[in-house]
Amino acid sequence: MTDWEECHNKAAQCFTVNAVGTWNIAKEVKNKEAQLVYISTDGVFNGRMRKRAFTERDVPSSPPSIYGISKLMGEYLAGETRCRLLIIRIGWLFGGDPTTDRKFIGTVLRRAAQQQTIKAVSDKIGTLAYLPHVSERIYELAVAQKEGTRHLANKGIVSRYGIAKELSRVWGFSGRVTKSNSSEFPSLVRRPDFSAIATVHRDALLPTWKSALQQYHRQYPAV
Numbered sequence: 001m002t003d004w005e006e007c008h009n010k011a012a013q014c015f016t017v018n019a020v021g022t023w024n025i026a027k028e029v030k031n032k033e034a035q036l037v038y039i040s041t042d043g044v045f046n047g048r049m050r051k052r053a054f055t056e057r058d059v060p061s062s063p064p065s066i067y068g069i070s071k072l073m074g075e076y077l078a079g080e081t082r083c084r085l086l087i088i089r090i091g092w093l094f095g096g097d098p099t100t101d102r103k104f105i106g107t108v109l110r111r112a113a114q115q116q117t118i119k120a121v122s123d124k125i126g127t128l129a130y131l132p133h134v135s136e137r138i139y140e141l142a143v144a145q146k147e148g149t150r151h152l153a154n155k156g157i158v159s160r161y162g163i164a165k166e167l168s169r170v171w172g173f174s175g176r177v178t179k180s181n182s183s184e185f186p187s188l189v190r191r192p193d194f195s196a197i198a199t200v201h202r203d204a205l206l207p208t209w210k211s212a213l214q215q216y217h218r219q220y221p222a223v
Contacts, residue, residue: 004066004067007066018067018070018073019077022038022078023077026077026078029083033084035142036078036086037141037142038085038088040072040074040090041089042054042091042151043192043195044060045068045195046060046192047064047193053198055197055198056148056151064190066189068192075087088141088151089151089152091126091151091153091195092126092129095130098220108163109171109220112167112223118178120179121185122160124191125157125158125193126192126197127154127155127157127197127209128209128212129152129153129206130206130212130213133207137204137206144203150199152199152206153197153199154206154211156208161179165177166210167213170214
């Protein structure tokens with residue numbers, strides 16, 4: 001389960017799927033002497049503001065959301081089976097068709113294309129993760145049978161507001177992009193204020209987030 005609000009509203013189901021379900025799969029992987037590639041999230045970290053991104057050397061603790069807690073439990077339970085394990089934590093994933101994508105970037109592009117004013121928060125900071133870059137790197141790491149933990153995110157830390165400004169520039173939209181605060185968008189789901197991740201492993205490095213947006217624009221020049 002990856003929908004943060006659904007995980008919050010259905011916590012028991014969320015833990016059954018994301019934690020216990022992962023444990024069951026990991027036990028079977030161990031029995032088959034295979035390898036598990038477990039897709040995790042930047043949401044396993046506590047989200048407290050800091051000056052540098054979380055790397056694989058940082059120990060995650062106290063995730064602020066039910067989703068983040070369930071994924072961290074999945075990491076722990078998979079590791080307890082002693083199976084061959086590769087944990088991959090991913091940043092703010094994007095890359096779907098912006099005409100239908102419900103994630104932040106797709107929503108911003110649709111509204112901007114309609115000349116709507118875009119309000120984006122400046123107090124939620126993280127790292128983007130472009131789907132083609134991420135999927136290609138996951139494939140390479142899996143084929144090489146790497147183990148341990150890898151962080152996959154495009155290089156560079158940015159706020160939601162910074163992303164919206166760059167989207168408007170790259171796509172050439174003329175509508176306004178205004179800065180706001182997350183307090184203007186109340187929610188029962190606690191999202192990290194800071195969830196930027198980076199890697200210390202050369203085999204997990206990805207291009208910059210701005211170059212990823214340029215590549216995304218070439219794929220979807222019109223919205």
